[in-house]
Amino acid sequence: MRSVMTRPFLKMNGAGNDFVVVNALATPFSPTVEQVRAIADRQTGEGCDQLIAIEPSNSADAFMRVWNNDGTMVETCGNALRCVGWVLMESTGKDRVVIDTAGGPTVATRAPGGQVTVDMGVPRLDWQQVPLAEEMDTRGIELQVGPIDAPLLHTPGAVSMGNPHVVFFVGETPDDGFVRGSGSLVEHHPMFPEGVNVGFVHALSPDHIRLRVWERGAGLTKACGTGACAALVASARRGVTGRHATVDVDGGRLLIDWDEASDHVFMTGPVEVERTGALNL
Known part of the structure; x- marks a missing residue:
């Protein structure tokens, strides 16, 4: 008989983009694709656009891992960065935290009215950075x-x-x-x-x-x-x-x-x- 593990979570949203956020700083969290889909299901699960894990990082306050509701792991999520930034700032008392992601590190800071500002970094505009399948001017591609x-x-x-x-x-x-x-x-x-x-x-x-x-x-x-x-x-x-x-x-x-x-x-x-x-x- 398979043992059942219970993991606490926060249900959060940033401008309506909603997340199930799991603290994995002390205990690893590695759901399968099927588990991610089950958690994200709005009829039978908790219901969310993305599943988020807050993991340890050697170079930042934390690492944010992101799964879309279809079970795929993706590089980053801007609204989730604000939510994770808020969690980290509330738990540490800091006004500024560094969050690493598969898309690179970001900085979250407190903003007026309980809002959060995230430095999303320099936009990547070369066709190979997007990436595109062939060279094009990214100001207006042929599509x-x-x-x-x-x-x-x-x-x-x-x-x-x-x-x-x-x-x-x-x-x-x-x-x-x-x-x-x-x-x-x-x-x-x-x-x-x-x-x-x-x-x-x-x-x-x-x-x-x-x-x-x-x-x-x-x-x-x-x-x-x-x-x-x-x-x-x-x-x-x-x-x-x-x-x-x-x-x-x-x-x-x-x-x-x-x-x-x-x-x-x-x-x-x-x-x-x-x-x-x-x-x-």
Whole structure:
């Protein structure tokens, strides 16, 4: 008979992007793909977009491991970084923590109103860094969705924020069906050997974006932190916005600043603890 291990967790969200967060600083946490899917299932499990483990690190306050709800492990997650940053700052009393990820280290700091700011680092803009399957100018890559002579979407920007993003510019905010249909089609396009997160930017003004995102391995979510950063970078490179913008997502509002002096992208947004619980593995 298999023994059952119980692991406490926090259910958290950042602008509606929700997580099951497990403290693995003292006891390792290595769920199988099937276990990740079971935990993330909104009907029979705890329900979440991503499963997060806070692990020890030799070079940072902690290492954040991220699984999407389909069981795949991914490089990083911007909204989860704010949540993990908040957990670490609350537990240590610090106002600044360093969080390592598979996409590289980041710094989280306290912001006014109980919010958290994360330094997402320098955006990676070379085609090999995204990565793309072939050399292209990432300000507008050769990709379209729909008929050749009248595409519904075309010439998106491509950016890596530690994970790959493609950003389409649209004249109005797309509905769920459009995001699902187009996003799922582009996510596994051969142009993106590691898959891609798909953003849809409706620019409301030079400092205000409405964003919807189809996340690689997670689908349509209420918010995507790295997606908001990629949207601002892609928009600024095309002259659609400046280097600072408010980004409205389905679950709330994020403030994104692409600092000209450092070239780093800073994301500020809310953190919410929904509840506590225990996983039976």
